Amino acid sequence: MTALEDATTEETDQTADATDSVASSETDSSDSSGGHIRLEGVRKTFDGGDIVACDDVNISMDGGEFVVLVGPSGCGKTTTLRCIAGLEEPDGGRIVVDGEDITGLKSKDRDLAFVFQSIALFPHMSVRKNIRFGLDMKTDLSKAEKRERVESAAETLGLEETLDRKPAALSGGQQQRVSLGRAMVMEPAAFLLDEPFSALDANLRDHMRVEVKKIQRRLETAMVFVTHDQEEAMTLGDKIVVMNDGYVQQIGTPYEIYNEPANRFVADFIGSPSPNLVECTVERTASGVTFASDFCRIPATDEQAAAVQDGQTVVYGIRPEYLSMRDDGGQFTARLDVVEPLGDRDAIHLTSGDTSLSAVTPQGEVSRDRNEVSVAMQTDEAWLFDEHGERIV
Amino acid sequence: MSTDDFDVTAVTLKATTYGVISFLVLFNLVVLAFIFSVSFMPPSEFFGAPHIIPQNPTLDAWTSGFEELQDNLVNSFLIGLGTTVVALAISIPGAYAFARKEFYGKRAGFYAIISAMMFPYILLVIPIMDLWNDLGLYNTIPGMIIAYQVFVTPFAIWILRDFFAKLPTDIEEAAQVYGCTQFTAFLRVILPLATPGIVAVGFLAFLTGWNDFLFANLLTTGTGPVPAVPVLYGTIGGGSGERVYWGKLMAETLIIGTPPTILYLVARNYLENAFTV
Secondary structure (H helix, E strand, C coil), rough: HHHHHHHHCCCCCCCCCCCCCEEECCCCCCCCCCCCEEEEEEEEHHHHHHHEEEEEEEEEEEECCCEEEECCCCCCCCHHHHHHHCCCCCEEEEECCCCEEEEEECHHHHHHEEECCCCCCCCCCCCHHHHHHHHHHHHCCCCHHHHHHEEEEHHHHCCHHCCCCCCCHHHHHHHHHHHHHHHHCEEEECCECCCCCCCHHHHHHHCCCCCCCHHHHHHHHHEEEEEEEHHHHHHCCCCEEEEECCCEEEEECCHHHHCCEEEEEHHHHHHCCCEEEEEEEEEEECCCCEEEECEEEEECHHHHHHHCCCCCCEEECCCCHHHHEEEECCCCEEEEEEEEEEECCCEEEEEEEEEEEEEEECCCCCCCCCCEEEEECHHHHHHEECCCCCECC | CCCHHHCCHHHHHHHHHHHHHHHHHHHHHHEEEEHHHCCCCCCHHHHCCCCCCCCCCHHHHHHHHHHHHHHHHHHHHHHHHHHHHHHHHHHHHHHHHHHHHCCCCCHHHHHHHHHHHHEEEEEHHHHHHHHHHHCCCCHHHHHHHHHHHHHHHHHHHHHHHHHHHHHHHHHHHHHCCCCCCCHHHHHHHHHHCHHHHHHHHHHHHHHHHHHHCCCHHHHCCCCCCCCHHHHHHHCCCCCCCCCCHHHHHHHHHHHHHHHHHHHHHHHHHHHHHHHHC
C-alpha cells in the first residue's frame, strides 16, 4: 500500500480516505507511472503438479502499456493472467505491482480489475449496481462520487440508457461494455482482460477492439489482454508476449515479433497466411553456401553463411510477402494451386516438390489461369532455425 | 375454416389431453367440494343421504375444530418454522461446500448423506425415542425439530448442491476481484442467485414439519407439545372404531391445510423457478 501512496499524485482531494489503496490509485493523473507489473519466475501447476499450466514466466510490463498475452489454447496465458489477478495462487515465483510484492495477496486486496471472457455480470443486479459493485465493496467514496464515476463510465461506453436495466435485457456487446465499466470505475493500477471479446460476433469484436484501445490510450492505464487470436494481439498490443506449452516464447513489439521471431513456433504462430518453413541441409562449397531442400537450392546471404556449418539441418523460414512471382528467372518453379483474394492482396498457394508454400502478392498480379510460376525469394528477409526450432539468424 | 385443415390426429390428441386433465381436476375438485360442504353440515345431515349443498349450514364443526386445534396449530407452526430454519442453517453451507469446495471424502460423504434418505424412517423412531429420552429431548419442540433434520437435511443438501453447482464460478470470482472475500461473495452474489432453491427447500422443510404424523405422534405425549396432525388422528377416533364426526374432521383438515396453501401461494414464483430445468 505504501508503494501506491508514494506514486499517488491525486489531482483532487475528493478521496476522503487517502490510505485506501484502491481509491487512491493514480490512474487519473496524466503521468502513467502506475501499473508496473513484474512477473518473476511464475509457475503454476494443477492436479498436484501433473499439469504444468505455466512455468518460468518472466514478464515486465511498464505503466500505461498495452500488453497482450497470446498463444494457442492451453498455452498458459489465461492461467498467467489469473495469477496476476489473484484468482490462482502460483506455486512459485513472485508477482510485483508498482514495487509491491502481491503474490500472497487475495484478489480483493489487489489494485487490479479483471474482465472475464464469460462477462460474469451479477444477474440479480441492475447495470448501475453492477458497475458500482467494486466501488461499494472496496472504497469509501461518497454516494455522489460513486454516481459520478458510474455515470461517466456509462457515458464513455454508451450505456447511459441501460443503467437501470438488468444484464439479461442487454445484448452481448452491451454486457461486455458493462463488464468493462465495472473495471473502469475502479481506476485500477492495471486492467486484466481475459479474451473479453471472444463471445461477440466478428463486426462487434473489431469495434470493441478499437474502443478498448481508445479507452486505454485515454486512461493511460496498463492493460494486460489475453487472446488466442494473433491478429487481435498484433492490432492491440504495445508489447506482445507469445506463449506456448506454459512457457514464454518471445516478448516484443508487434513489429519485432513479426519481423524477428525468436523461434520457429513464434514464426509459425504469428502472421496470416503462415510463413513458409522449409527443412534444408546446409551445403558449403567453394562457390558459397546454399540451403538445399527437396525442391530447390537457395543461396545463403553472408550473414546466414557465417552462422551455419556444412551438413547442418536447418529450417529456412520466409514470410509469404517475400516470395515474388515471375515469368522466369526465379529460384525455382512451383505449381499454382489456389489464388485466394484477401482484398487488396491475393494469397497464392503453391506446391513445389512435396512442399506447400504460400505467397502474398498485390491484387490480380498472378492470374488464376496459370499452372506454373517461377518463384523468387527475397533471401535477406529469411530466418534460419536450428533443429530445436531456435533462431540461428 | 376449411375442412382441409381438419387434422384427425391433432384433434384426437387435444381431446384426449383435455379429457385427462378434466378427469384429474374433477377427481380433486369433487372431493374438495365434499370436504368443504360436509364441514358446514350438522351431524344429522352428513350421516344421512349424501348431498353437496348443506341444507342447514352451521359453523359448529369449524368453531369446535378450531378450538380443539388452537394450541396444536401453534406447536405445528413452531415445529415447521424451526425445522425450516435449522435445515437451512445446516444445508446452505453444507450444500455450498459439496458444490464448490474440494475436501477429503467429499464423494463418500455426499453419498452417505443421500443414502440416509433411502432409510425407511419408521426404523429410526425407536432409536430416536430412546436417545431423545436420555437427552431430554423427548416430548419437546426442539426434539421434534432435530428429529426432522434426519430426512429433511439430506434432501435439502441434495437440491441446493445442484443449485450452487449450476451457478457459474466466474460470477463468484468477479465478486472476489471487485472486493469480496469468499464469504461476502457468497452472501452478496451466490445467496441471492440461489434464492429460488433456498425458498423451495425451506418450503419443503416447513411442509415436513407441519404435515408429519409419525414422529409427531410418537415423539410427543398428550401432555407435551402435540402438533395439529395427531389431533386430526384423534378426531377420526384414533382407530378406535367409534363414531367419526365427519364435519369436524373436514373442518380440521381444511384448517390444517390452509397455512401451507398460503405459503405456497406466496412462494409460488420461486418454487416454479426452482424446479424448472
